[in-house]
Amino acid sequence: MTENINQNPEQKARDNIDKMLVEAGWIVQSKKKVDLYASKGVAVREYQTDVGPADYVLFVDRKPVGVIEAKREEQGEKLTVAEDQSKDYAESKLKYLNNDPLPFVYESTGVLTRFTDYRDPKPRSRPIFHFHRPETLLEWFGQVKTLRARLKDIPELDETGLRPAQIKAIRNLETSFKDNRPKALIQMATGAGKTFTACTFVYRLLKHADAKRILFVVDTKNLGEQAEQEFLKYQPTDDNRKFTELYNVQRLNSSYIASDSQVCISTIQRLYSILKGEELEESAEEENPNEKSWQWQKKEPMPVEYNAKNPIEQFDFVIIDECHRSIYNLWKQVLDYYDAFLIGLTATPDKRTFGFFNENVVSEYTYEESVADGVNVPYDVFTIETEITQAGAKIKAKEYVDKREKLTRKKRWERLDEDYEYTSNKLDKDVVNPSQIRHIIKAYKEALPSIFPDRFDENGEFEVPKTLAFAKTDSHADDIIQIIREEFGEGNDFCKKVTYKIEEDPKSVLNRFRNSWNPRIAVTVDMIATGTDVKPLEVLLFMRDVKSINYFEQMKGRGTRTINFDDLKRVTRTAKHTKTHFVIVDAVGATKSKKTDSRPLERKPTTPLKDLLGAVTMGVQDEDLFTSLANRLIRLEKQLTEDEKAKYEELTEGKTLNQTTKDLLNAFDPDLIQSKTQALVSQIPVQDRTPAKEEECRKQAQNELALCAAKTFTGELNDYIVNVHRIHDQIIDTVNTDKILRSEWDSFTKDKAEEVVKNFKEYIEANKDEITALSIFYDQPYRRRELTFKMIKDLLDKLKLEKPLLAPHYVWEAYAQLEKVKGNPPAGRAGSPKNDLVALVSLIRRVTGIDQQLTPYNTTVDKNFQDWVFGKQAGALKFTEEQMGWLRMLKDHIANSFHVEVDDLDYTPFDAQGGRGKMYQLFGDKMDEIINELNEVLAA
Incomplete structure (x- = not known):
């Protein structure tokens, strides 16, 4: 029989094709036993045409609609060569029928299949x-x-309500569709409105292209819920009804896909489970696959299989959100399954992303471009360094220390038998140093008034800006929260944890963080590290490092969102203006550590236990994986107490840890697989047994053994195993106290500083004839008396609009890296608009050569005022103390507002001192002369 199979590769291919047709709902018949009434779809083998017998002719409701050209498996790479042959059959006349050319044409080996619809353009x-x-x-x-x-x-796009980058993305995407390009990538900066863009082109595809169903793929449940909300609130510009009044949107939380849903939102994990015919726990959808367990690198990934309930034509379009992390390994199979256009959305593509989408990048919109357009805000970096964060510490032998279980956080007191030395990378994993966390939080609290100097209320109380802290683990997050509440002297509502594992509904906490005054600080591990939109965020506090450049960019993206002033004021009452930037407070060197493109996990002993558990749970069947996990569990079994073993059996409904280990090892035991295979083969009639069917039985046997082992592992059990692992007991180091090494703004590199200064000079030069304020600086000195607050305000507004990366405080810092600066910047790092204006004038004076050294404008005014007063009083004229008080008020007004008019004397601060009448009383007819003189002299 084996020889017969080897001699008939065509028959083997046709057997596979027959099987595939039956799976897809066709009945396969021979040309001698045709019964077109037997089923809706009938595939007739060797049907005669006027150019010879076609391998298969497809009939639907007794009408011929297509042909299949069958080829041997080894001819898979030559399927395109067979296209002319299959087309000839499709265009031929079928025996007994006067048919038109058949539109649907397949070439297949039973392993590889290609399809052409000849009615397409x-x-x-x-x-x-x-x-x-x-x-x-x-x-x-x-x-x-x-x-x-x-x-x-598809008609021309209505641009109403769309940003330029969104317009470009949609137009180019639709051009890509019209060119029949199967894959397209949209690169759009975080915060630039990727999901809104997707809602817009989805609406147009449904309305104008009559798309049947569109899939929106995410990789965490949280992002799925967020996408659903975007569709719920999306309002088309050409219809008064909401999107969901026009089309049905379904977020999948089971394997059921409604027949009337036009938009389906699903995690990639759930789709994989649907195609495998398995149920999925919701906990498996909660974590980001970019860094998590199911990236196990397998020799042979468990392939997806055809699912008649979810056929390949289920979706016309598949949109992959955050596609830089959800198109590889296990997940690529899911996307390859569907006969659909693929559209990727990401802010941070890497080389693999470009490759997957055939380098068809229809739109690129970088973070820098989004900042330049005012779509996103730029950021500054404030660095906190501590001694222990940098170098770790040593606890000497015979010291008594607390040890804490991660699971229960229960402490026990132990004496160290030998010195325990730990490095910084063990912090908050194997060892916790409360002093290290406390010093970082104290330094952050103390720095806040200088980072946001305008956030004091009328009672002098400082309002903490909305802050998101990134923790390493759930346990680390708990430690941070406790210390934040203590150091800020606040209650539970002030600082909250936002992870999937909290008792409180995480969506409720996240909603309050986004829309309410409290909490002011949220601590997360992964839940809102990517994708989640919290516009009022003004500080990201990094207390964990991350090695993936893409993941780091996603984390930074949480702070980039713009927000209008009224919405910011609603949650941050002391805000004086709209959000102009955000601040990264880097307490672990995250902004300086070496980053790499994210890569899948390798098979090696250092793979974390959590990742091994997650890979098994997600259906990965790999011998190295099962063996590695079994070995870890064997060691664990020896460390558990009786109570912990009992808890394990409670979670597994009676299965012991020892039995779990045996199941893992049995899954790839050759003798056991052979025994099960023979039992399955024995159920097949002898005359039907073939090597191919025996191989199917072997695969089935191995799969059943693997499933028996894998089904034990659930999200709850995995968490228990990881947390109960004794090796993860944490030492609490209360012996070594920490100290701050550095708490200051991060410095520019020299090259970066030179680039910023160069760009600022070029901008000023390019606009000197167009902007009144600049033309005054470039003109004769006497004209600077004409400079007004409004002129400088207009210049600052134009600068923010056209070149937001050239914000005055940012350019000031660049200058400070290149030359000696007199005094401190007038604005601090995040001053009020008025101080930004003063900084801008100081910078323009330096660029235009008025000042040879960058000098705060108020310092220049003070010096000029001193010289003027000295010159006036060098002769017989002597100002009284009351006159000097008025002159100093005029000087301060010019220092901050650049110009003073007689009308200004009717307002603060002059009105409280008697206004213009008082000044006239003091200076008489010389009043106007003095005002004009001060405007000119102080601006010199």
């Missing part, structure tokens, strides 16, 4: 995972135009 074959169902071909056959033809008819 410029018909082009494409690879498909499986055959389409008869109902699908019947529906397509009845359409006046194919989907690809309808895409060419």
Whole structure:
């Protein structure tokens, strides 16, 4: 029989094709036993045409609609060569029938399959995972135009309510569709409105291209809920109804896909489980696969299989959100399954992302561009360094220390038998030093008034800006929260944890963090590290490092969102203006550590236990994986107490840890697999036994053993195993106290500083003839008396609009790296608009050569005032103390507002001292002369 199979590769291919057709709902018949009434879809083998027998002719409701050209498996790379042959059959006349050319044409080896719809504009074959169902071909056959033809008819985009980058992305994407490009990538900076862009083109595809169903893929449940909210609130510009009044949106939380849903939102994890025919716990959707367990690098990934309830034509378009992390390894199979256009959305693509999408980048919109456009805000870096964060510490032998279980946080007192020395990378994992955390939090609290100097209320109380702290682990987050509440002297509501594991509803906490005054500080591990939109955020406190450059960029993206002044004021009452920037407080060197492109996990002993557990839970069947996990659990079994073993058995409904280990090892035991295989083969009639079927039985046996082992592991059990692991007991180091080494703004590199100064000079030069304020600086000195507050305010507004990365405090810091600066910047790092204006004038004076050294404008005014007074009083004129008081008020006004008019004397601070009448009383007819003289002299 083996020899027969080897001699008939064509028959082997046809057997596979028959199996695939049956799975897709077709009945396969021989040409001698044709019964087109037997089913909706009938595939007839060797049907005669006027150019010879076609391998298969497809009939739906007794109408011929397509052909299949079968080829041997080893001819897979030559399928495109067979296109002319299959097309000839499709265009031929079928025996007994006066048919038109058949539109649906397949070439298949039973392993690889290609499909062409010859009614498409410029018909082009494409690879498909499986055959389409008869109902699908019947529906397509009845359409006046194919989907690809309808895409060419999409009307011009209405730009109302769209940003330029969104307009470009949608237009280029639709051009890509019209060119029949199967994959397209939209790179759009975090905060630039990727999901809104997606809602817009999804609406247009449903309305104008009559798309049947569109899939929106995310990789965490949280992002799925956020996408659902975007669709719920999306309002088309050409219809008074909301999107969800026009189309049905379904977020999948089971394997059921409603027949009437036009937009489905699902995690990639759930789709994989659906295609595997397995249920999925919601906990498996909560964590970001970018760094998590199911990136186990497998020799042979468990392949997805055809699922008749979820056929390949289920979706016309698949949108992959955060596609830089959800298109590889296990997940790539899911995306390859569907016969659909693929659209990737990401802010941070890497080389693999570009490669997956065939380098068809329809739109690139970087963070720098989004800042320049005012869509996002820039950031500053404030660095906190402590001694222990940098170098770790040593606890000497015979010291008594607390040891804490991660699971219960229960402490026990132990004496160290030998010195325990730890490095910084063990902090908050194997060892916790409360002093280290406390010093960072204290330094942050003490620095806040200088970071946000304008956030004091009328009672002199400082209002903490909305802050998101990134912790290493759930346990680390608990330690941070406790110390934040203590150091800030606040209660529970002030600082909250936002992770999937909190008792309180995380969505409720997140909603309050976003929309209410409290909490002021949120601490997270992963839940809102990526994707989640919290616009009022003004500080990101990094207390964990991250090695993936993409993940780091995503984390930074939490702070980039713009927010209008009224919305910011609603949650931060002391805000004086709209959000102009955010601050990264780097307490662990996250902004300086070496970053790499994220890579899948390798098989090696250092793979964390949590990742091994997660990979098994997600259905990965790999011998190295099962063996590695079994070995870890064998060691664990020896360390557990009886109570802990009892808890384990409670979570596994009676299965011991020892039995769990045996199941893992049995999954790849050759003798056991052989025994089970023989039992399965014995159920097949002898005459039907073939090597191919025996191989199927072997795979089934191995799969059943693997499933028996894997089904034990659930999200709750995995958490228990990780947390109960004795090796993860934490030493609490209360012996070594920490100290601050550095708490200050991060410095520019020399090259970066030179680039910023150069860009600022070029901008000032380029606009000197267009902007009144600049033309005054470039003119004769006497004209500077004409400079007004409004002129400088207009210049600052224009600068913010056109070049937000050239904010005055930012340029000031760049100058400070290159030359000696007199005094401190007038604005501090985040001053009020008025101080930004003073800083801007100081910088312009330096650029235009008025000042040879960058000098705060108020310092220049003070010096000029001193010289003026000295010159006036050098002769007989002597100012009284009351006159000097008025002159100093005029000087301060010019220092901050650049110009003073007689009318200004009617307002603060002059009105409280008697206004213009008082000044006239003091200076008489010399009043106007003095005002004009001060405007000119102080600005010199």
